[in-house]
Amino acid sequence: MARATVQDVAKTAGVSVGTVSRVLNGSPAVSASSREKVAGAIRELNYRPLASARDLRRDRTMRILALAKNLESPVISEAFRGVGDAAAQSGYVSLIAPTSGSLDREQQLVDMLRNGSVDGLVLFSPTMPDHDVEALATQLSVVQLCEIAESEEAFGVSIDDRQAARDITRHLIATGARRLSMIGNRAARSGRLREQGFREALAEAGLDAARCLFAAGDFDFHAGRQLTRDLLAGDQLPDAVFCGSDTVAAGCVREITDAGLRVPEDLAVAGFDDSIQAEMCVPELTTIRQPAYEMGRVAFGALLERMTEPGRHRRGRMFLPHQLVIRDSTKN
Amino acid sequence: MARATVQDVAKTAGVSVGTVSRVLNGSPAVSASSREKVAGAIRELNYRPLASARDLRRDRTMRILALAKNLESPVISEAFRGVGDAAAQSGYVSLIAPTSGSLDREQQLVDMLRNGSVDGLVLFSPTMPDHDVEALATQLSVVQLCEIAESEEAFGVSIDDRQAARDITRHLIATGARRLSMIGNRAARSGRLREQGFREALAEAGLDAARCLFAAGDFDFHAGRQLTRDLLAGDQLPDAVFCGSDTVAAGCVREITDAGLRVPEDLAVAGFDDSIQAEMCVPELTTIRQPAYEMGRVAFGALLERMTEPGRHRRGRMFLPHQLVIRDSTKN
DNA sequence: ACAAGATTTGGAATCGATTCCAAATACTTC
């Protein structure tokens, strides 16, 4: 059996297509009897309005899409829950797709916004250059989340990564660290800001950074181990390491422990994100908590504004407050 | 400026809409000169065909959707990469959405298949009852991945969870365990199969299960800790614990270690999935590796078949081979 | 019972891309 159409429903209900559509869309200008007849026909035929026809006529889809390099990150996952819940409350469906860091894949997905497959886009970790993000955001309904391009025009929601890194580095210094290293990710926008904050905290304490290492490829547990191994192979050991993520910090702690050193007595380690990894680690990690869920809700709010009020176009970045979470991987 | 249409392109190119469409779709019946003029107009107007209009006319979207309870699971994430890569090779875009275990949310997303927003559906961990999965799969293009409903009609790809659990339990027994406990998840279809396999391995060795515990809510690190705490509070300790996931096993190991016992000397612990958690754990976990990426590819293949050949409809389950990975959390 | 007003209804036009058919043009071959 082929799919039933609004015509079929009209025929079996003995009314016109106009009336069927009015029932479908809850128009008040329908008599109770018509409403019933239509409802009956819909049930009988198991009818569903075809999305493409509706979208074509209405010129919107009530769908949004989020793009992220990968979906495993707890922060992204949590932020996307926030987006999804806020979206649902406004009648939108939110979907997500991983780009795997491939420009082609990202392009293909961004095209879904260009060709009207979705009404809006949330960018978690764009692979395209900042300039392209800016161009895209000025033309269409786009909001950035977590990783924000350097641009006056595009709008984005995140924590103040620089300040957060400064806060946690200050904490390391306050607990007695004097030779601080960092394991960072210069490939990420947020990673560069965190490095900045780290260096600022050192500068304000009149300290110089000990050897800092930056990931070449992935920024994960294995990278954390490898970079820490390199760090430990150096001639003078640091007494604290600030890692750009909890996962990397977990690798760092593991490598230090395997080398027979103690955390935090010999080396303090700090992470970032307050993901479950921070709690799984032994000792548990001092880290920065991001209000990811709330960031997602706020980001959707801005996107909704952008989608529904063609005039308005927010710009710049919006910071939500982060929180320093002190655990056993740093001295007290 | 409003969006350009195929009409606009036709006008500026000085050809008919038919010709524009033919160029768009790579029809060979177009002269080189027309092709060029159209290409020029498209560039000039920055034209993109509107998805809803195209989809309406073609009666398909070239999009598929995957649903999972949550996206953080490394197995799901990896399997979805497989789906995505295979889909891309066939010109499909694949999206994913988390249901958070909410029936309403799941319903809303499944409706995207019903109303033609997508051509096919991949179900990772349905919240709806098996019976509904079966009904859905017989009517529309659906394939299950990892978690498979008990149904003859619906098709699904997974490992043989029962056999895998049997394999790893046999390994525990082979290394000397005699009092085996399990920390499992009866809420999941795969969890029930794993419990079955666990019990079968015990039975064939003539052993009785020691106290087994099952999660009430989430099946995560914290649940693993809590359930292990309960287990250790019992009067007679087991000498091995089989956990239904690496994350739970990590919680289990942590709790055992914190209680001053040693893994594997006092208690051996086995996980499941071979996620990164298994390597982050100290000691690293013996576990079962799932060929998640390949499972994803295979699942998409079946889905494609279902979407394009209306007659064919695979049924039953397809198993891909798992692998026992032996690490330090069990004796050798 | 009739006019004026309110409510409900039918049906055609519309959204934008695709496709089919017939017409037009180009190319062979003798």
Place this chain on the structure above:
DNA sequence: GAAGTATTTGGAATCGATTCCAAATCTTGT
């Protein structure tokens, strides 16, 4: 250069839901 075939083109019909307008029906007050 004519006849025939092959290539290219224009344009109308189509997909299915929504919406607007005019017509029909129902209320209400007198």
